[in-house]
Amino acid sequence: MQLKFYNSLARRVEPFEPLVPGKAGLYTCGPTVYNFAHIGNFRAYVFEDVLHRTLEYAGYALTHVMNLTDVDDKTIRGSRAAGVPLRDYTQTYKDAFFEDLRTLSVEPATVYPAATDHIPEMIALISRLVEKGVAYRAADGCVYFSVAKFPDYGRLAHLDFSGMRSGVRISNDEYAKDAVGDFALWKAWDEADGPVKWDSPWGPGRPGWHIECSAMSMKYLGESFDLHTGGIDNLFPHHENEIAQAEAATGRPFVRCWMHCAHLRVDGEKMSKSLGNFYTLRDLLAKGWTGREIRYVLVAGHYRQPLNFAFDALAAARTALSRIDEFTVRMEALAKGPAGQAPSAGSPEGQAPSWPNRHLEAFDAAISDDLNTPLALAAVFSLVNEGNRLAQDGRATPADAAAALAALARMDRVLAVLARPAAEVPADVRALADARAAARKAKDWAASDRIRDEIAALGWTVKDTKEGQRLAPAAAPRA
Numbered sequence: 001m002q003l004k005f006y007n008s009l010a011r012r013v014e015p016f017e018p019l020v021p022g023k024a025g026l027y028t029c030g031p032t033v034y035n036f037a038h039i040g041n042f043r044a045y046v047f048e049d050v051l052h053r054t055l056e057y058a059g060y061a062l063t064h065v066m067n068l069t070d071v072d073d074k075t076i077r078g079s080r081a082a083g084v085p086l087r088d089y090t091q092t093y094k095d096a097f098f099e100d101l102r103t104l105s106v107e108p109a110t111v112y113p114a115a116t117d118h119i120p121e122m123i124a125l126i127s128r129l130v131e132k133g134v135a136y137r138a139a140d141g142c143v144y145f146s147v148a149k150f151p152d153y154g155r156l157a158h159l160d161f162s163g164m165r166s167g168v169r170i171s172n173d174e175y176a177k178d179a180v181g182d183f184a185l186w187k188a189w190d191e192a193d194g195p196v197k198w199d200s201p202w203g204p205g206r207p208g209w210h211i212e213c214s215a216m217s218m219k220y221l222g223e224s225f226d227l228h229t230g231g232i233d234n235l236f237p238h239h240e241n242e243i244a245q246a247e248a249a250t251g252r253p254f255v256r257c258w259m260h261c262a263h264l265r266v267d268g269e270k271m272s273k274s275l276g277n278f279y280t281l282r283d284l285l286a287k288g289w290t291g292r293e294i295r296y297v298l299v300a301g302h303y304r305q306p307l308n309f310a311f312d313a314l315a316a317a318r319t320a321l322s323r324i325d326e327f328t329v330r331m332e333a334l335a336k337g338p339a340g341q342a343p344s345a346g347s348p349e350g351q352a353p354s355w356p357n358r359h360l361e362a363f364d365a366a367i368s369d370d371l372n373t374p375l376a377l378a379a380v381f382s383l384v385n386e387g388n389r390l391a392q393d394g395r396a397t398p399a400d401a402a403a404a405l406a407a408l409a410r411m412d413r414v415l416a417v418l419a420r421p422a423a424e425v426p427a428d429v430r431a432l433a434d435a436r437a438a439a440r441k442a443k444d445w446a447a448s449d450r451i452r453d454e455i456a457a458l459g460w461t462v463k464d465t466k467e468g469q470r471l472a473p474a475a476a477p478r479a
């Protein structure tokens with residue numbers, strides 16, 4: 001399976017050719033853990049998850065590194081405002097982040113290095129840059145990268161900075177293109193940093209945001225590696241600066257392929273904390289949407305197209321997923337059915353049905369072509385439609401149903417939205433179960449049995465165990 005990706009550096013779709021055959025190294029800029037991530041952030045993490053899963057689907061042995069930015073301007077500001085030590089403050093949001101990733105079925109990265117655990121690596125990298133004369137300590141005590149000393153600066157953003165005034169310095173982690181200048185690698189401690197500081201050859205202070213990613217990516221993936229991703233807002237200055245820091249230090253090409261996802265928008269504007277137009281994952285769960293439905297919305301759009309967030313899209317995801325679930329239930333029932341009936345609709349007797357393969361091939365072609373998830377989902381639905389048609393006509397054998405389910409499971413290795421989730425207990429069933437527990441406590445066995453029947457009428461079974469009642473959905477009805 002030949003994968004092709006749009007490389008922001010080359011500005012075109014290119015075949016993916018890893019440095020080491022059969023292996024892939026991927027670095028994704030992770031969260032700044034100063035708050036709950038919003039679903040705009042999760043657009044980036046879900047896109048990266050589709051990439052992660054596609055690389056594994058295509059057979060690559062993947063090393064995936066995602067950093068946690070647990071020291072920067074925002075985390076320090078947040079911890080000081082909350083009056084909580086930085087480490088405790090960021091831990092809350094690290095925990096929340098991992099919980100949210102599980103909710104969205106995001107496959108874990110190989111390693112999640114935290115910036116505060118890698119200060120020596122950052123100091124070593126800055127020292128190399130100072131020794132090479134591309135970085136300097138200024139009168140304010142900070143160490144800056146001298147953009148004029150790195151002629152390739154602007155190559156990723158496709159900007160020409162050659163006429164730039166030298167000596168302009170910028171110490172904020174985030175800035176716009178027109179504020180470009182020498183950027184901070186090491187920030188001298190000042191009062192606003194409170195107790196947050198580390199010793200360095202340049203005095204007490206802390207690393208800048210950009211150096212974190214150069215140091216941690218090279219530590220885990222080597223000085224040159226295959227893929228580096230983020231949201232499009234990371235392209236400049238963050239990724240431009242990462243390239244400058246790494247390549248100026250090593251003299252080697254840093255990353256072969258840069259991939260960026262377009263923004264999740266609200267009414268035409270980027271969803272962001274600063275604009276206040278955001279929903280966290282938790283906000284949406286509280287409104288009754290599931291992680292699976294939210295993931296569906298995020299994977300249904302192509303990652304390089306801006307995606308407008310709307311509740312209509314969540315409602316449409318719910319409808320689409322219930323169609324897939326109905327199909328799954330139907331095929332599961334058929335697959336269990338009596339074997340040895342009519343031959344498979346799509347293939348000669350005795351052979352595995354081949355018709356699902358057509359849809360699998362369409363799926364593979366779509367996903368390998370720069371992660372075309374909308375087309376990949378179209379292949380899912382063409383499989384569903386064909387399977388439903390066969391079932392409707394009474395021509396689907398157990399082998400057809402089993403092959404359709406296998407194809408669906410294969411597609412789901414990449415999409416991770418198709419599998420029917422273990423059913424959640426609806427509120428009315430939960431209320432009946434509580435009433436039954438009370439009845440049993442009162443030794444009112446007649447009421448207990450009656451309520452059991454009421455629960456069964458709602459499609460659930462209840463078992464009494466040492467730990468209390470266990471609820472499970474009744475066996476799926478036969479199609």
Ligand code: AMP
Pocket residue numbers: 029030031032040041042043044229230231232233234261262263264265270271272
């Ligand atoms: P941050 O925590 O702000 O560093 O962002 C974490 C990741 O989310 C980065 O890859 C950003 O580029 C990405 N991101 C932030 N806002 C959005 C958005 N509205 N749509 C897509 N990606 C975003």
Ligand code: ZN
Pocket residue numbers: 028029030213238
């Ligand atoms: Zn980064």
